Amino acid sequence: MASMKDVAKQAGVSISTVSRYINGTVYVEPETKRKIEKAIEETRFQPNYIAQGLRNKKTQIIGLVVPESLSASFTDFVRYIALITEQNGYELIIRYVKDDPEVEKAVMLKLLRYQIDGIIFIRVSDKSQVEELAKKFDRPIVCMMRGNINEKIPSVVLNNYKVGEIVANLLVRFHHTKIVCITGNQNVAVSRERLSGFIDNLAKNDIVLPKENIFEGHFTYESGIDAIDYFISQNIDFTAVWGSNDLMAIGAMNRLQQYNLSVPKDVSVVGVDNTAIAHMLNPPLTTIAQPIEEMCKAAVELLLSLINPIQGTTIVDRIVFEPSIVLRGTLLPIKTNEEMMI
Amino acid sequence: MASMKDVAKQAGVSISTVSRYINGTVYVEPETKRKIEKAIEETRFQPNYIAQGLRNKKTQIIGLVVPESLSASFTDFVRYIALITEQNGYELIIRYVKDDPEVEKAVMLKLLRYQIDGIIFIRVSDKSQVEELAKKFDRPIVCMMRGNINEKIPSVVLNNYKVGEIVANLLVRFHHTKIVCITGNQNVAVSRERLSGFIDNLAKNDIVLPKENIFEGHFTYESGIDAIDYFISQNIDFTAVWGSNDLMAIGAMNRLQQYNLSVPKDVSVVGVDNTAIAHMLNPPLTTIAQPIEEMCKAAVELLLSLINPIQGTTIVDRIVFEPSIVLRGTLLPIKTNEEMMI
DNA sequence: GTGAAAGCGCTAACAA
DNA sequence: TTGTTAGCGCTTTCAC
Numbered sequence: 001m002a003s004m005k006d007v008a009k010q011a012g013v014s015i016s017t018v019s020r021y022i023n024g025t026v027y028v029e030p031e032t033k034r035k036i037e038k039a040i041e042e043t044r045f046q047p048n049y050i051a052q053g054l055r056n057k058k059t060q061i062i063g064l065v066v067p068e069s070l071s072a073s074f075t076d077f078v079r080y081i082a083l084i085t086e087q088n089g090y091e092l093i094i095r096y097v098k099d100d101p102e103v104e105k106a107v108m109l110k111l112l113r114y115q116i117d118g119i120i121f122i123r124v125s126d127k128s129q130v131e132e133l134a135k136k137f138d139r140p141i142v143c144m145m146r147g148n149i150n151e152k153i154p155s156v157v158l159n160n161y162k163v164g165e166i167v168a169n170l171l172v173r174f175h176h177t178k179i180v181c182i183t184g185n186q187n188v189a190v191s192r193e194r195l196s197g198f199i200d201n202l203a204k205n206d207i208v209l210p211k212e213n214i215f216e217g218h219f220t221y222e223s224g225i226d227a228i229d230y231f232i233s234q235n236i237d238f239t240a241v242w243g244s245n246d247l248m249a250i251g252a253m254n255r256l257q258q259y260n261l262s263v264p265k266d267v268s269v270v271g272v273d274n275t276a277i278a279h280m281l282n283p284p285l286t287t288i289a290q291p292i293e294e295m296c297k298a299a300v301e302l303l304l305s306l307i308n309p310i311q312g313t314t315i316v317d318r319i320v321f322e323p324s325i326v327l328r329g330t331l332l333p334i335k336t337n338e339e340m341m342i
Numbered sequence: 343m344a345s346m347k348d349v350a351k352q353a354g355v356s357i358s359t360v361s362r363y364i365n366g367t368v369y370v371e372p373e374t375k376r377k378i379e380k381a382i383e384e385t386r387f388q389p390n391y392i393a394q395g396l397r398n399k400k401t402q403i404i405g406l407v408v409p410e411s412l413s414a415s416f417t418d419f420v421r422y423i424a425l426i427t428e429q430n431g432y433e434l435i436i437r438y439v440k441d442d443p444e445v446e447k448a449v450m451l452k453l454l455r456y457q458i459d460g461i462i463f464i465r466v467s468d469k470s471q472v473e474e475l476a477k478k479f480d481r482p483i484v485c486m487m488r489g490n491i492n493e494k495i496p497s498v499v500l501n502n503y504k505v506g507e508i509v510a511n512l513l514v515r516f517h518h519t520k521i522v523c524i525t526g527n528q529n530v531a532v533s534r535e536r537l538s539g540f541i542d543n544l545a546k547n548d549i550v551l552p553k554e555n556i557f558e559g560h561f562t563y564e565s566g567i568d569a570i571d572y573f574i575s576q577n578i579d580f581t582a583v584w585g586s587n588d589l590m591a592i593g594a595m596n597r598l599q600q601y602n603l604s605v606p607k608d609v610s611v612v613g614v615d616n617t618a619i620a621h622m623l624n625p626p627l628t629t630i631a632q633p634i635e636e637m638c639k640a641a642v643e644l645l646l647s648l649i650n651p652i653q654g655t656t657i658v659d660r661i662v663f664e665p666s667i668v669l670r671g672t673l674l675p676i677k678t679n680e681e682m683m684i
Numbered sequence: 685g686t687g688a689a690a691g692c693g694c695t696a697a698c699a700a
Numbered sequence: 701t702t703g704t705t706a707g708c709g710c711t712t713t714c715a716c
Contacts, residue, residue, distance in 0.1 A: 004710065005710095014688075016687065017687075019710065020712095025712090029685060046454065048708090048709055050395045050457045051708075052710060052711080054392050054709080054710075055692050055710045055711050056710085078436075091435045091453075093433045112388065113390060114392065115391070247622075254622065280596065280619065345693055356702065357693090358694095358702075358704080358705095359701085361694065361696090362695090362702085367695090368702095370701070390694070392693080392694095393693035397708050398694085
């Protein structure tokens with residue numbers, strides 16, 4: 001690998017002139033320019049980012065920390081973030097971590113030693129103390145997917161309350177009244193917000209969701225299965241299941257079919273996430289989508305704007321995205337009495 | 343961020359002594375040791391990897407280049423590689439790239455500027471000229487998933503011929519004779535190898551696979567759908583479909599059901615990959631699994647052994663892993679005449 | 685407009 | 701065993 005020294009020698013100029021030419025910091029004579037260009041060509045010189053990083057204290061690298069357990073839901077996030085990072089001329093160091101504040105802290109410290117310019121955290125757990133971490137870390141941090149707990153940290157999030165609201169209104173519009181719900185861990189703000197949105201908006205339509213109709217799962221396929229087993233064992237009568245992520249909805253759907261209940265004829269199913277699998281199911285899953293690409297773009301750009309602040313710009317530090325509905329085959333309206341008459 | 347200088351001052355020793363203590367290169371007096379330890383504690387010193395990298399020309403970072411198009415199949419690979427990389431004390435820079443040799447070259451050059459210690463390429467396309475790239479790149483490269491084309495490059499691969507062989511023998515054992523097959527792009531060695539293994543081993547059992555019974559897809563869900571449309575439009579009679587990846591098999595499965603053909607009663611379906619989705623389908627998909635975690639481990643360790651060669655060790659540079667079968671609900675034996683009599 | 689020189693944080697050869 | 705020094709490749713004052 002040729003260095004600036006080589007280029008300088010080849011071009012018969014000083015190293016600093018080469019540097020200035022490369023960075024366009026000051027005007028260089030056209031002749032010198034030409035000589036340097038030629039020398040760069042000949043030596044196939046490429047600036048060394050590590051040396052630049054040491055000098056500038058900016059490495060053009062950002063870190064992405066993803067919870068190991070939820071990797072299935074976040075694959076698209078990883079890809080988009082990688083793509084957008086790259087489009088902005090940065091590289092991305094990725095880390096999958098356990099849901100453990102100590103581990104998170106260790107990872108941050110390690111990444112700090114690489115002098116990375118900032119970190120995107122994908123976090124749902126309430127446990128991680130991102131705000132506290134951010135204080136120790138003297139570089140920008142952006143948090144994604146985090147529920148609205150009392151932390152002041154630049155964030156990109158989904159309107160999780162709205163998720164529940166949309167599903168509730170949808171089921172109401174389709175005349176469902178006997179409803180069960182599979183939530184995620186209630187010690188996680190995201191889950192709580194989704195559930196409140198759901199309960200509140202059912203209530204607005206005079207539907208009360210009994211405690212027994214709520215099953216607390218762990219966002220896994222197996223939770224969906226367990227939930228149905230539970231509802232059936234409790235002799236709960238229902239025509240609609242909402243799983244607060246796709247995985248649980250899919251588990252539920254398959255279990256229902258094993259009980260010889262048809263989806264959607266006997267029971268409608270709705271998920272959340274619009275994972276790649278959702279449309280491949282039979283019937284394809286009705287679900288709530290989040291604008292993943294836009295969210296990733298927002299997160300990367302937010303982070304970069306924190307890394308390279310532009311004068312006179314005020315930075316919004318909590319960007320909320322709205323969920324949208326994806327109607328597919330697992331949802332059917334309940335026939336009302338009137339319709340039944342026809 | 344405290345530097346060695348700070349530690350040295352605090353401890354009243356020279357910078358090099360601190361360095362030597364940190365790296366354990368030579369013996370240091372217990373007293374000095376203690377002073378340094380205390381100073382490190384107080385300053386919260388952490389060695390700067392960028393400075394070390396500049397000096398040592400090793401950054402403790404490796405790169406992972408993944409084809410953008412196939413991201414769905416490779417999510418597990420990314421996660422395992424990240425995990426294993428981390429266990430070995432390295433960081434991982436990830437890049438998703440288009441299937442285009444020019445882009446690949448550009449990415450390599452860019453990563454080279456970061457002085458990364460090596461690259462793992464996940465490549466299936468024949469187009470990418472990894473061997474040529476490796477020559478320009480003066481650091482180790484390990485290639486994964488690549489078909490056996492005439493390139494000398496350290497690789498970790500699946501025995502793709504064996505994949506076809508296993509499926510062929512399985513179908514034969516289950517008395518299927520009317521078989522159709524959805525292959526991946528035939529300009530890709532991986533696809534060709536899988537297909538040869540399949541055809542050869544059917545032939546060994548006196549089953550010829552007519553050209554019309556082979557549909558060339560692109561490893562996508564849609565290809566599976568198209569394939570079934572094609573077979574049906576051609577009035578081809580079949581009791582088993584092999585899709586050379588899960589996505590295509592799933593597409594086929596769903597399309598069959600839309601034609602009111604039952605899987606597996608009317609038609610058996612077999613995939614390849616054992617993706618996370620496979621067991622969530624109804625019925626769950628019979629498929630061929632590759633030992634992903636082991637393969638990732640092998641790839642990372644192979645790369646690291648190239649980065650840090652150990653004297654007297656010879657490095658195997660093509661590691662082949664064997665596929666295995668995952669029997670699930672989409673495969674049923676054909677009743678033989680004898681059995682029909684009973 | 686360009687060059688010389690110092691320094692980012694670290695390691696390693698050379699002395700002592 | 702420890703300190704001094706040079707240098708990895710780059711940027712940026714400070715002269716001229």
